[in-house]
Amino acid sequence: KDGKADPLALAAEKDGTPVFKFPRWRVKGKTIREVAEAYKSVGAELNVLPFCTQFIPMDIIDSPKHGSIIYHPSILPRHRGASAINWTLIMGDKKAGFSVFWADDGLDTGPILLQRSCDVEPNDTVDALYNRFLFPEGIKA
Secondary structure, X not given: OOOOOOHHHHHHHHOOOOOOOOOOOEEOOEEOXXXXXXXXOOOOOOEEEEOOOOOOOHHHHOOOOOOEEEEEOXXXXXXXXXXXXXXXXXXXXXXXXXXXXXXXXXXXXXXXXXXXXXXXXXXXXXXXXXXXXXXXXXXXX
């Protein structure tokens, strides 16, 4: 983004971990064969999906031995979908937070693994809330 390299991808590449950046996982509802083969070649035991912005095919979600978990920046089920941090502020929520949940075939609907929350401060912005709580506590979680 903005000419900056993805720090997670850089760390993975430095460690010798394969990095794939698929623009999409499926076409017309079907998993792209080459994408599935590349993914399965690493033998993942758990998928960790932070800020998942596209629907990952269920054969990929269900592939790892331990399944797939997703980080979402809201206290689910409130503010499912995109712009969850924005909606937390727009709706005047007193609490903000995040959820880590098991992926399923719905939009942020899987069983919740854990949730953490904080108070929304009077002058919070999306950036302030993200940097003060959602990012650092999400990493810890």
